[in-house]
Amino acid sequence: MSLLIEQPGLFTTLQDLGRPGYAHFGVTTSGAVDRSAHIAANRAIGNPASAATLELTLGGLVASLSEGRWMSLTGAPAPVTVDGEPVTSRAFWLPAGSTLSVGTPHAGMRSYLAIDGGFVAPPVLGSVSWDSLAQIGTPPLLSGQRVAVGPSSQGSPVAAPARVHAVTPVVDFRWGPRHNVFEQADLALFATQKWRVSTETNRVGVRLEGATLASRHGSLPSEGAVVGSIQVPPSGEPIVFLADHPVTGGYPIIGVVAEAQLWQLAQATPGMGLRFMPVVD
Amino acid sequence: MPHLLRAGDRGWLLELDSSGIAHGVAARIRASSWAESLEDVVPASTTILVTVRSRDDVARVGTALETLDVSASLAAGNSRIIEIPVRYDGADLDGLAASTGLSVNAIAELHSSVDHVVAFFGFAPGFAYIDGTPGLLQVPRRDTPRTSTPVGGVAIAGGQTVIYPGGTPGGWTIIGTTDFVAWDVSADPPARLDVGDTIRFVRL
Secondary structure, eight states, rough: EEEEEEEEOOOOEEOOOTTTGGGGGGGOOOOOOSSSHHHHHHHHOOTTTSSEEEEEESSOEEHHHHHOOOEEEEEOOOOEEEEEEEEEEEEEOOOOOOOOEEEEOSSSEEEEEEEEEEEEOOBBBBBBBOTTTTTTTTTOTTTTOOEEOOOOOOOOOOOOOOOOOOOSSSEEEEEOOSSGGGGGHHHHHHHHHHHHHHHHEEESSEEEEEEOOOOOOOOOOOEEEETTTOOTTTTTTEEOOOOTTTSSSSSEEEEEEOGHHHHHHHHHHTOOOOEEEEEEO | EEEEESSSSSSEEEEEESSTTHHHHHHHHHHHHHGGGGGEEEOOSSEEEEEESSGGHHHHHHHHHTTTOOOOGGGOOOOOEEEEEEEEOOOHHHHHHHHHHHHHHHHHHHHSSSOOOEEEEOSSOOOOEEEEEGGGGGGOSSSSOSOOOOTTTTEEEEEEEOOOOOOBBOOOOOEEEEEOOOTTTSSSSSOOOOOEEEEEEEEE
């Protein structure tokens, strides 16, 4: 059975938990940018966390199923209708031939659509995820495309609390590895500034604006970087690395966003403010 | 004694005292008794990024990394020698000749006469940064990167050589072309090169 994509929306890709363990070959983990929303979508209908979901950037999907199945939508809260009837619960039944429509979210960037049994595609290095930087995995979905669906998992749905999308989120981060190449004044500026999300935001990263930071080294020899790294290029405007980030980089990394808070960056819309709060063990 | 820097909830950046040992130390880390806790081990010029699968293991792995023996005897890389055929016909060759005062022939001879070593991967899947560019050929990156690079373009900057997969932007000086395919996603492993491989560029 399959999901027929009538309209894919702005940018809709298949995502799972990505392909960890290949960074030394230059392959980043990729996977759902908002991992916690991806996992919550799967949990809501009893799928394992690794089942592939559709990652919708700013909604806009219209699709139908060849057989009825349970589905769920998490992440950026977007209006869902089935044959024009509003759906208010996170998990819902989509009958065969009915039209599912996901509108534009009223907060956040990315919504996750899961289906009982998971979406299925040929894996690349163990994952179906589209890596937008390396251009590997399952390419972005197109109108008229059919996405295969796996056998029903017969799992038990687990409820999860809905998230609150703050207007000006405070994002926990950990200093380093290269905060020592910045002056104290710039470290203080980073942690007190109200940063603004720029229009340059995608699966690779989010550029922030509102102030500029100067490091003592414009660049360093390239070194490995983790997801959530806050890199400061010579322009001084920080870039936060998301799922498809380059595995190495040559600009100093002032800090790394706490993993539990990465969803705030994944869902941050251009123009939105945010602050960073250092954490220590 | 390696210097340990924190890199997020589940990561450490190990800073080494000397260059040229990162791949040997990375191999030792992968062969350690605690390797099963690790997610990624990413050697670069003088650092190794180590991430663990579970946050619960980050302190234990940090202690193990701090006490790791990184003496020079571990520096030996692997013993593979890989020959990469190159046509020295790159678009930037004439400009490089003008800026270095070397003939095109001399540039080709110089680049193909020395052993190189794969230092690390980055930028794109299977994209190897290969150390060993002779001093006379060490030029900075172009001021303005190309928006697109040719498939198999062999390019140099600083002390390194790269092979462009094609289609990506790139700011390095393109000196030649190769048919060598460094990355094949249907192969296992998908990368034909590994960190520490000795590379010989063979002039066609």
